[in-house]
Amino acid sequence: MATTTPPQGCGIGVSSLYYNLCDLGSAWGIVLESFAGAGVVASFVVLVVVLASLPFVTDKNRKNSVGLLVGFLICTLGLFGLTFAFIVGKNLSTCAARRFLFGVLFAGCFACLLMQCVRLNLLARRGQGPRGWALCLGALGLWLVEVVINTEWLIITVVRYPLPPLNATAALGVATDTPCNIANVDFVMALIYVLNLLLAVVVAAVPALTGKHKQWRQAGAFILLTGLLSAAIWVAWIVMFVYGNGKKGGPTWDDPTLAIALVTNAWVFLILYIIPELCSLTQEEEEEGQPGFGEDLYPSRGVGYETILKEHSGQNMFMENKAFSMDEPNSGNKPVSPYSGYSGQLRNSVYQPTELALISKGRVNGNGLHRKPQW
Structure with a gap:
């Protein structure tokens, strides 16, 4: 049985499936796993902070978005974790996870962003958004569509009509499993629904910037920026994955392309949307037209007190005038005998x-x- 020499940085006992995690010759795996590991830790910490700050959220309009934020964080955490499936080698488990979870996790993120856009549009125009359970149900419905699409796609291509091996890079016999036999164009075509969700996020974020309630424009601007950068990342990796790799690098560039897209887009989600949303979660926004703190806090009580003072002062003036009229002699009377x-x-x-x-x-x-x- 032939044995292979492990690359520099990997031990003898390390399986060839995990060479990209320790190979110093191909540094892309080490760099990406570092960014992905940091993203996993950061997402988990932010998730704990969001759950811990929930009792301190006093604004009901912001409290209704906590469910969407938690779902978005879980999907972002999954994107960082899925990056390791693209760094390691191909086998039955990793290929099935790649094909199924790539679209499902991105669909979860974009579905939460789309429902946030719906919420912000209602808040910017009416000043009151939908309830939290309605937003979560809407995001869940949008996400389940992609789950059904990917499940049906896996069943058709893997179980009923398995494709012949497409990649000739399976020297070790690990890339000939059926889930790995998928063309790059077919992988992208299975993500059409996710692309529609991304386009809907960009379009729906624009009206939130023109509402009459200005305190919600900042959140809409962050969602729009997140959607635009995500769209740019998706256009770049699709062009590279479908056209660039076939002309320049071949199949060996496929895994780095998808891994880089995952890590980059997940960090965009974390920096441009999750952290600003967390910072504004515990803020108490004053509604337009409402008195500020210490200004006419109890207007009815103040009016009553002023009325009492006015009545009391009027009574005093009446008493003083009455006493003055009693003591003051009439100008028309003449001096008379006592x-x-x-x-x-x-x-x-x-x-x-x-x-x-x-x-x-x-x-x-x-x-x-x-x-x-x-x-």
Whole structure:
């Protein structure tokens, strides 16, 4: 039985299936696994942070998007993990994972982004978005379409009508398994639905930038930028995978092309959408037209208090004016004797008991003047 010498950087006991993970001669595998491993750790940390910050989300409009964000994070984590299937060699398991999960994971990401665009469009125009369970059901329905397509595609091409070996690079006998016998054009054609989802994300993100509620435009701008960069990445890898590899590098460039596309697009998702969405998750946005903190916080209570003050001040002024009118002598009256007109003044005026007593003793006249009795 012939044995092969392991490349530089790989030990003797390492299987030839994993040479790309340690081969120093082809550094693309080591570089990509480093970026993919860092992406797995970062996605898991962000997922934990999102779940931990859920009790602190007070805005119901932002809380409704947590379900979509968690689903998007899980799919992004899967993209980083799927990169290792394209770095290692081909066998039955890795080829089946490549063909099935590539479209399924991207469809999950784009379905969540599309439902986020629907949510932002409603928020930007009406100020109120749909409920979280409705958004999750919509994303789940869009994602299940791709699951059905890929499942049917695998059943038809692998079980019922297996194709003959297409690649002649199976010197070790690991690339002749049926799931690996797929042409590059067929692999791309199976992703037509995913491309439609990507196009829908770009188109649906534009109206969110023109709504009357401006606080949601930033999230729409990040989704639009994410969709545009993802579209550019997809155009680049499809052109390279279908045309460039056949003319320049051959089949040996297929795995690096797809692995680079996975890692690059996953990091675009993480940096341009997930992190900004996480930073704005716990923000408390004030609605337009609503009073700020400390400004007319209890308007009805303030109005009542001011009304009471006005009524109280009015009563005081009335009492003061009344007392002033009682003490002030009439300008038309002439000076009279202190003993004259008591009966008439008593009938026309109201006096306190002490004033009546003083009047009776002759110390206070009817006009409120203190005078000694004249005997």
